Amino acid sequence: GTTFLLSCPEDLETVLDRFVQELQYAKVIGFDCEWTSKSGKPQPVALLQLATVSGVCLLIRLSHYRGPLPVRLQSILSDASYIKVGVGPMEDANKLLHDYGIVVSGCVDLRSLAVRTKETKNSLGLKGLAQSYLGVTMNKQKHIQCSAWDAPSLSQEQIDYAANDALIAAKVFSVIARSKLESNVHVASALNNAVNNTLWSIVSSYCQGLVDCKFKQ
Amino acid sequence: GTTFLLSCPEDLETVLDRFVQELQYAKVIGFDCEWTSKSGKPQPVALLQLATVSGVCLLIRLSHYRGPLPVRLQSILSDASYIKVGVGPMEDANKLLHDYGIVVSGCVDLRSLAVRTKETKNSLGLKGLAQSYLGVTMNKQKHIQCSAWDAPSLSQEQIDYAANDALIAAKVFSVIARSKLESNVHVASALNNAVNNTLWSIVSSYCQGLVDCKFKQ
Ligand code: NA
Ligand code: NA
Ligand code: NA
Ligand code: NA
Numbered sequence: 001g002t003t004f005l006l007s008c009p010e011d012l013e014t015v016l017d018r019f020v021q022e023l024q025y026a027k028v029i030g031f032d033c034e035w036t037s038k039s040g041k042p043q044p045v046a047l048l049q050l051a052t053v054s055g056v057c058l059l060i061r062l063s064h065y066r067g068p069l070p071v072r073l074q075s076i077l078s079d080a081s082y083i084k085v086g087v088g089p090m091e092d093a094n095k096l097l098h099d100y101g102i103v104v105s106g107c108v109d110l111r112s113l114a115v116r117t118k119e120t121k122n123s124l125g126l127k128g129l130a131q132s133y134l135g136v137t138m139n140k141q142k143h144i145q146c147s148a149w150d151a152p153s154l155s156q157e158q159i160d161y162a163a164n165d166a167l168i169a170a171k172v173f174s175v176i177a178r179s180k181l182e183s184n185v186h187v188a189s190a191l192n193n194a195v196n197n198t199l200w201s202i203v204s205s206y207c208q209g210l211v212d213c214k215f216k217q
Numbered sequence: 218g219t220t221f222l223l224s225c226p227e228d229l230e231t232v233l234d235r236f237v238q239e240l241q242y243a244k245v246i247g248f249d250c251e252w253t254s255k256s257g258k259p260q261p262v263a264l265l266q267l268a269t270v271s272g273v274c275l276l277i278r279l280s281h282y283r284g285p286l287p288v289r290l291q292s293i294l295s296d297a298s299y300i301k302v303g304v305g306p307m308e309d310a311n312k313l314l315h316d317y318g319i320v321v322s323g324c325v326d327l328r329s330l331a332v333r334t335k336e337t338k339n340s341l342g343l344k345g346l347a348q349s350y351l352g353v354t355m356n357k358q359k360h361i362q363c364s365a366w367d368a369p370s371l372s373q374e375q376i377d378y379a380a381n382d383a384l385i386a387a388k389v390f391s392v393i394a395r396s397k398l399e400s401n402v403h404v405a406s407a408l409n410n411a412v413n414n415t416l417w418s419i420v421s422s423y424c425q426g427l428v429d430c431k432f433k434q
Contacts, residue, residue: 080428083428088432107428112430210329211322212307215305
């Protein structure tokens, strides 16, 4: 996977093609936000984290970003057919709307999905879900969690921490989805049909130039 | 596989649903015809053999069949997107048109496909192709090949022989197609996409009732 730290429209435009391409088949976005509190008062969202299941992560520094987000990205964020997965994503979505007027629809709370699978032994925070579904122990250090997300430049620790939250959310979703798929008796035949349809379009192309033509040695 | 010997419209209608269903994903029909010669003069086609890749074979006794073929079957026979595979299928198609006004389009000669694969060591008759692609030795006995295909009732030997020709044609096609698929570098990614698309439609259904809803324990 690749993580992009983005503070200006030009940089975001440059990587957006790649991000959109990765979403082509799995319309799932690991979604998280970071902000700082000053004297107990939450400041505007400083960092918006968006990750694909395939491991591409955008870290958009809203505290430094000037102007509106690219229309293409706004469309994806407001389009509920792109699922935004995380722990408490609605709260982040509401704060983005309040702080910046950014509309995020299609939020799915991983805890709700996890409760449906009834397999969770660990707690339902992202750390617990990562342990349950990925076997990964997240290093949720308070001093990073509560660090200055609007600082002039972010430390590597902050970058890794922030990217990880969105990336892990996407991966937890994909593992839950996969485990459900494997227990779904209709999936095997649906997959088989999809494969056959594709094979057929390829196979029939082999006959180009031969249909209704007599064989000539 | 199952072979159906059919002499009347009622019987053909009964099995046509099954046949059409088998064609849903692999629109390939192993195609052959049999007829008798009397005093060196070819008689009208007596038997029309149609086989799916999955092994369902219709043996339609045109010498005994009264009235036109079902419209659904006529449509499939005249629709070139359903590929009719055999050795010299155009000759059979022309004879069906001449003898009964039955239109068959979408003929693909297995010899033309075999020549394209450049792997054939054996002769290009169906027997040679079966040996090359299926490792099967066909028992092409002249006394059956030249038997009375318009006899009041067909022997088990005739039935097996006739069905085998159409079934083997369909299977040779599917093996050639598969060998081409495996050597096609674009196939893996096309398949992957098809699988992902299907998975996606299933996966997104898991989120029904959860989208943009707050998590409640
Ligand atoms: Na969050
Ligand atoms: Na976070
Ligand atoms: Na023939
Ligand atoms: Na034959």
